[in-house]
Amino acid sequence: MSDSFNLEIVNPEKLFLSLDNVSEVVVPAFEGDMGILKDHISIISFLKPGIVKVFTGNEVKELYIEDGIIEFSENSLSILTSKIIDIKEIKKDDLSSMINEANEALKDENLDDQKRFIANQKIDVLNRLN
């Protein structure tokens, strides 16, 4: 019996990634990283900025994700996100402009705690990638 399940990552423009032989996915859920294996209980959660790791066989794919919702049911995992980039494809310039953007957002005084947390998290992750 194989230990793989389906993964679909969609962004508003298109189906970003669709795999049917994923053995494990680690997502940056809002309350902490979450690893998902086959036969996980059905779950809905949302994500904070971070790295999604997709394990297929011996390969690991790493994707930077800015936000998203995940739904896992009957061994198929859907990730809905408005912004996702393969780490290998991120350029240095984009990184720094994204960090600047997040820093700008932090300057807003009226930011609520959750938004502030997300912006900080974003800077953290981006700095680590840089």
Place this chain on the structure above:
Amino acid sequence: MASLDDLKKRITSVKSTQKITKAMKMVAAAKLRKAQESAEKGRPYSDKMHNIILNLSKNINDKENAPKLLAGSGKDNVHLCVVMTSDRGLCGGFNSNITKKAKSYFKKILDSGKEIKIVTVGSKGFDQLKRAYKEHIIENISFKESKNVNYFDADKVGKMIIEKFEKGEFDVCTIFFNKFKNVITQIPQEQQIIPLKSEKSDDKNDVMNYEFEPEEDEILNNLLPKNISTQIFKAMLENSASEQGSRMSAMDNATRNAGEMVEKLTIEYNRSRQAAITKELIEIISGAESL
């Protein structure tokens, strides 16, 4: 009867119009393919989003404390109408169909003594509505600069709507757009997005039991604003496909009409040329006879 010269000029002018409409039709056809493709590609996202929200709202037990975006503000005095049209003309009945639909809705709301506020997306809708509903229009957004429909633009509109909702500026929000059925048919649609209309809950497939992390309300609070943007994005995609489709068939008609007109004018031109020749011949013959 018009002189030969005049007729000739008219024929050339109609012919060059025909060339333009033909080129526009071709351009629209090419753009349509692209727009249709991206509308189809965008569907999985909005479908999945819809499913998740459906599942979540079924799992909410405490309807009283449900997020306002889902349950509404409890009143329905002020209606916000988002009328989505194109930025360019020459696309047949595309824009008028939407505004017609919107106007009948406005009338219904105003007749029942409620208030409306209008946001127009796309300059053509603004042009058509400003005469009759100028005092109701609170915002006019246009994305003339962006070449393609993108999520970023939709998100801006979505965020603006949510901001207004949180300030209590309106109670119900409806969007108007054209749904793309096929090249010839586009159906003007009205869709209520705030509060979210839950479809008939007698779905055949049972409600899945999900684990939620964090709590349902928190996920919903995070998800519902995104859903607004997604719905608007979907409407924009449908709209752009419809616009191109509508333009294509309008330009096809125009090309055909121009062809017919050229034919008619050519016959008239030939007839009057023949008449002139006959007249000249008669003059020569009768002149020779009189000698």
